[in-house]
Amino acid sequence: MKKRLDKRGYFFLIDSILALGVLAVGAFLIFTFYVSVPSKEEPSILSDDLMDFFANNKIKDVNNEYVGLGGTLWETEGQPGGICNGEELIANGENTLLQQVAIFYEKSSGNSCYLNLVKKFILKLTENTLPTQYGFEFWMDDQLLYPETEQTVSKSKTKVLIPSKKIAYGIMNQETGDMFGPYNAEVLVWQ
Amino acid sequence: MAIKQFGKKGMFLTLISISIIAAVIIIFTPSGLDLSKNMPVIKTRVSNVNEYVLDLENVYLENALKATGRKTLIGLIKWMENPLGTARFFTNFKGFEDSFSEVLLYGQIEGADIDEYYEGAIMDGNTYINLIDDIKTTAEQTFNVETIFTVNDIKVEQTRPWFVDVEADITFRVSSETASWNKNVLIKTEISVENFDDPYYLVNTGGSYINKIRKSDTKFDEWSDEKVIDFIEDGNYTHFEDGQAPSFLMRFYNDISASSCCGIESLVNPNNPSISNKDVSYVDYLYWSSVENCANPPYTLLRVDKIHTEFPNFKFDLNHLAKYKLSADEQICPPPG
Numbered sequence: 022m023k024k025r026l027d028k029r030g031y032f033f034l035i036d037s038i039l040a041l042g043v044l045a046v047g048a049f050l051i052f053t054f055y056v057s058v059p060s061k062e063e064p065s066i067l068s069d070d071l072m073d074f075f076a077n078n079k080i081k082d083v084n085n086e087y088v089g090l091g092g093t094l095w096e097t098e099g100q101p102g103g104i105c106n107g108e109e110l111i112a113n114g115e116n117t118l119l120q121q122v123a124i125f126y127e128k129s130s131g132n133s134c135y136l137n138l139v140k141k142f143i144l145k146l147t148e149n150t151l152p153t154q155y156g157f158e159f160w161m162d163d164q165l166l167y168p169e170t171e172q173t174v175s176k177s178k179t180k181v182l183i184p185s186k187k188i189a190y191g192i193m194n195q196e197t198g199d200m201f202g203p204y205n206a207e208v209l210v211w212q
Numbered sequence: 213m214a215i216k217q218f219g220k221k222g223m224f225l226t227l228i229s230i231s232i233i234a235a236v237i238i239i240f241t242p243s244g245l246d247l248s249k250n251m252p253v254i255k256t257r258v259s260n261v262n263e264y265v266l267d268l269e270n271v272y273l274e275n276a277l278k279a280t281g282r283k284t285l286i287g288l289i290k291w292m293e294n295p296l297g298t299a300r301f302f303t304n305f306k307g308f309e310d311s312f313s314e315v316l317l318y319g320q321i322e323g324a325d326i327d328e329y330y331e332g333a334i335m336d337g338n339t340y341i342n343l344i345d346d347i348k349t350t351a352e353q354t355f356n357v358e359t360i361f362t363v364n365d366i367k368v369e370q371t372r373p374w375f376v377d378v379e380a381d382i383t384f385r386v387s388s389e390t391a392s393w394n395k396n397v398l399i400k401t402e403i404s405v406e407n408f409d410d411p412y413y414l415v416n417t418g419g420s421y422i423n424k425i426r427k428s429d430t431k432f433d434e435w436s437d438e439k440v441i442d443f444i445e446d447g448n449y450t451h452f453e454d455g456q457a458p459s460f461l462m463r464f465y466n467d468i469s470a471s472s473c474c475g476i477e478s479l480v481n482p483n484n485p486s487i488s489n490k491d492v493s494y495v496d497y498l499y500w501s502s503v504e505n506c507a508n509p510p511y512t513l514l515r516v517d518k519i520h521t522e523f524p525n526f527k528f529d530l531n532h533l534a535k536y537k538l539s540a541d542e543q544i545c546p547p548p549g
Contacts, residue, residue: 036226039226040226043226043233047233050237051236186260188347190272190275191275192279195404196282197282197286198278198280198281198282198283198338200275202350203272203346203347205350207354
């Protein structure tokens with residue numbers, strides 16, 4: 022009787038080890054099917070937020086020492102020593118930030134200083150807003166406006182690159198009825 | 213016998229556990245046909261295109277109409293001035309409205325390019341159709357959508373003295389891979405009449421007297437000698453609620469009857485070289501339309517010395533003398549006594 026019970030103990034032990042093995046293999050197989058994918062949510066939110074910030078805020082509403090009404094951009098950048106010396110820089114508080122970017126972009130076809138001006142404009146509005154692990158570019162009609170050079174290496178390494186697009190346009194001169202745009206504005210954010 | 217029985221049961225249990233594990237693996241294995249993961253992408257695309265459609269309907273088409281409407285009026289005024297020929301009015305409102313629509317949409321008047329009638333290009337590349345084509349191209353590049361527009365009708369009218377109302381009846385269709393939008397919209401905009409050259413002055417003087425329309429700040433009960441002198445000097449315009457003046461648009465087709473809503477008037481400056489001394493009222497719409505007959509004038513003509521000192525030959529009719537809160541120093545026509 023004792024001999025029979027001993028044999029049964031070994032058998033149960035082996036059986037439980039086998040079952041445990043089956044469970045372990047099963048669990049392993051299940052979890053290996055789920056590939057770790059980097060989150061798209063954060064870059065997507067940042068990209069949309071950044072574009073919305075430019076598209077939905079007017080110059081008059083921005084509390085920024087450089088860009089806001091009476092800011093250094095309008096006071097000094099058209100003066101000697103400024104980025105666009107000799108150019109008349111008039112702030113229109115009713116323009117959105119995106120429209121102002123488009124106006125500078127339109128004027129850059131006549132004077133390339135406006136490309137430097139728009140670069141600084143975007144820099145001053147976005148500095149310290151994006152977490153350091155994120156990269157960001159601002160394009161208009163296939164022309165890179167910010168930063169100075171395209172971040173090809175950084176962009177090629179990332180697995181998630183989120184674009185946010187809007188069309189920028191407006192009336193340049195109320196008296197003559199001249200319009201600017203429409204331009205394809207694009208913000209790219211990646212991690 | 214007992215061991216044999218237990219052994220068979222164990223095998224059976226092992227088979228069951230393997231089956232359960234296999235079932236769990238099959239159930240939880242991610243399927244390649246799971247469409248739900250694509251939903252956020254589709255949702256974002258539809259949302260982006262929907263924003264474009266709303267922007268088109270509420271902002272772009274209105275901005276473009278305002279910009280082109282302003283250019284159209286500038287072009288029509290230049291066409292009336294006709295620097296290369298004789299200045300002319302439109303025959304009536306219908307003629308003006310038809311030409312306005314033709315210039316706004318195609319940059320043409322009576323089938324010819326309007327820019328040929330003057331120096332410089334006002335409508336070239338700036339017609340409403342051009343601006344609509346621009347947004348079509350940009351939207352295709354930006355959102356990969358196709359936009360088809362049909363402009364059904366253009367209307368122009370005035371319901372306020374200082375603004376021209378323009379309406380465009382437009383049907384458009386926006387289609388993307390995932391969704392499409394069909395809309396019929398009435399786009400309305402208002403264009404300020406300020407800073408346009410008054411076509412009535414231009415045509416009547418063959419383009420030699422250019423008077424820009426600027427609204428006077430003086431209210432109807434604030435007029436005085438000094439304010440009238442400044443008013444003539446600056447060439448400004450005013451609106452009287454009970455006035456007899458024509459509206460801005462009526463000046464395009466030489467209709468000097470009273471506008472019920474929108475009459476505006478200015479006073480002709482006799483110091484302008486193109487203005488000759490006439491026995492008529494120097495209120496703009498009367499100066500060029502009244503027949504001179506001092507012995508039997510259409511209205512009494514009066515002189516105000518303070519105004520006359522600055523602007524010799526300037527004459528008022530009795531109605532406007534009262535409107536500008538002036539008192540006459542001498543009756544000129546018909547001669548007193």
